[in-house]
Amino acid sequence: MRLCIVGIGLLGGSFALGLKDKFPGLTVIGVDSNPEHAQKALDLGIVQEILPLKAAVAQADLIVLATPVNAIVSLLPQVLDLISPAGVVIDLGSTKELICTAVKDHPKRKQFVAVHPIAGTENTGPEAAFASLLPGKTMIICEKENSNPEAVQMVEELCRKLEMRISYMDAASHDLHLAYVSHLSHISSFALGITVLDKEKNEQNIFDMAGSGFSSTVRLAKSSPEMWAPIFTQNGKNISEALTSYIEKLQIFKKIIDQQDETGSYTLMKEANEIRRILQGI
Incomplete structure (x- = not known):
């Protein structure tokens, strides 16, 4: 099988490395608009060659779009125009409705499988990719x-x-x-980072006093704005709804704290602790 990765960053690179572990003879072709990323992907052995989009798609059995979601919306119709009759294309975007709508009437729509791996880190670029990101x-x-x-069967088999x-x-x-379980958590982390940076002008204070709780909560604020700004735009309606609910909860917490209502804060936190049971095993 010949695999084409368009956008050789964390997800695209990890998908390629994971499959190379399972299929030692796999050929991976890379497409990337950033020449430094393209060269780094070659140096790291994520891809065997870098080609322009048209040439790469023509040679590939499976094309993986792993760019920011705004680029996927424009790239996907182009790739379907170029794809061979037996080829399959997937995207790894964190939004789906706009992407699927963009090709709903395309004559080769059936060669596209819309997927989203629930995996990632705050790191970006080819050097962030690793083979063990996706298992589990x-x-x-x-x-x-x-x-x-x-096409679905091919994707399912690769996932297995x-x-x-x-x-x-x-x-x-x-x-x-995803607005609630992924996108909202990134906004919360970005907002916390900005809040602390606004208040703590002395960077050394942040470094000296930030414990593991702060580090884990603000970790996602290190994520790529190039990747996340288009996600917030495409899923804006759902994210706005999620933010409304989240802000209401923050206002309840603020009221309880302002009123020195320790029983109220205890009750809210016990309610939130239920998430531990739900997330066991993740």
Whole structure:
């Protein structure tokens, strides 16, 4: 099999490295608009060669779009125009509804499988990629019924080879749920980072006093704005709804603290502790 990765960063690079572990003879072709990233991917052995998009797609059995979601919306119709009759294209974007809508009437729509791996770190670029990122994680497949069964089967088999769990949902439900369990947490982390930077002008104080709790909570604030700004735009309606609920909870906490209501804060935190049971095993 010949694999083409468009956008050789954390997710695209990790997908390639994971499959190379499982298929030693796999050929990986890279496409990247950043020449430094392209060269780094070659140096790290993530890809064997770098080609322009048209040439890469023509040679590939599976094309993986791992760029920011705004680029996926514009690239996907182009790739479907170029793809061979037996080729399959997937995207790894964190939004799905707009991406699926962009090609809903494309004559080769059935050669596209919309997927989202629930995996990642705050790091970016080819050097952030590692083969063990995806095993044990969940791959969401959206609008399965709009893709060729053979294309879906190929993706499912690769996910199983990577030891990933597979989940299915429609694109709208995906975007709604991700607004709460992923996108909101990134906004919360960005906001906390800005709040601390605004208050603590002395960087040494931040370094000296920040414990593991702060570090883990603000970790996502190190994430790529180039990747996340388009996600916030594309899923804006759902994220705004999530933010409204989140802000209401923050206001309740503020009121309880202002009123020195220790019983109230204890009750809220015990309610929140229920998340421990739900997240066991993740």
